[in-house]
Amino acid sequence: MYCAAIKMKQRVLSGVVIAVVAISVLLLMNTVVFPIVWTVLAVMAVYEIEKVTQIKNKALMILSLAFSALFCLNESFGFVDVSYSVVLAVYVLIMLTIMLIGYDITKFEHVAVAFFASVAVPFAFSIFVYLRDINLNSDGKFSKTEGVYLILLVLVCSWLTDVFAYFTGRAFGKHKLCPKISPKKTVEGAIGGIIIPAVINIIVLAVFEKFFFDGTVIPYWAMLIISPVLSVASMLGDLSASTIKRNFGVKDFSNLIPGHGGIMDRFDSCLFVLPAIYVIVNLF
Secondary structure (H helix, E strand, C coil): CHHHHHHHHHHHHHHHHHHHHHHHHHHHCCCHHHHHHHHHHHHHHHHHHHHHHCCHHHHHHHHHHHHHHHHHHHHHHCCCCCHHHHHHHHHHHHHHHHHCCCCCCCHHHHCCCCCCCHHHHHHHHHHHHHHHHHHHHHHCCCCCHHHHHHHHHHHHHHHHHHHHHHHHHHHHCCCCEECCCCCEEEEHHHHHHHHHHHHHHHHHHHHHHHHCCCCCCCCCHEEEEHHHHHHHHHHHHHHHHHHHHHHHHCCCCCCCCCCCCCHHHHHHHHHHHHHHHHHHHCCC
């Protein structure tokens, strides 16, 4: 009981620190700090995945981490206008060559994990910058302020879904959601993690419409669909990360953040919500 109380205190304090850092980064959204922060987080997340999946080939890890950083930075600053089909083809060839050279410590699964992580994670994190610059990326269909709102929408559906699913599950949870993957998650918690963020998103949308938007950006009926979709995506991200950890017998991706684990433990939901909002925005 005492250990549980200490862990909860660590989790709350770390959560406060994370919130302060997140707000600081958002306030610096229009500076070079914003894309650099997401680049660093993407590289750290890729590293955590590769450590957990027991990749031992240092050359493979260095290549994938370098690719992750360059991918994010190029998406943010547009240093080079490249065809990603060509880049990815060359990237795969180099990875396979590294596998052949270090065949005694490298399995094909290691190459597959490194490739997937170093492409999927940076792509997801780069969507934060895409949303920030959505007024440029959407031919004027969205304003700069609307981009800020969409970033807040992502964070609410990613983090508050997890928070309210946890507390709702503790208070009312009786039916296990995925006992073989995450035994503590419940159906009741999942419902709370969908409904409460939807209510919060409606309130945030009303505030933005009253004080920041010139007209209606997203109809309220549409938000009642979008928010649950993003919350479900958040849960899928969390469960996918739990599956990886269970497959490799670890509790957390790292112990970087006391009470929370690593970057992947904190941002696993974002990695699903960000691509989901990217698709929704492009459908608009």
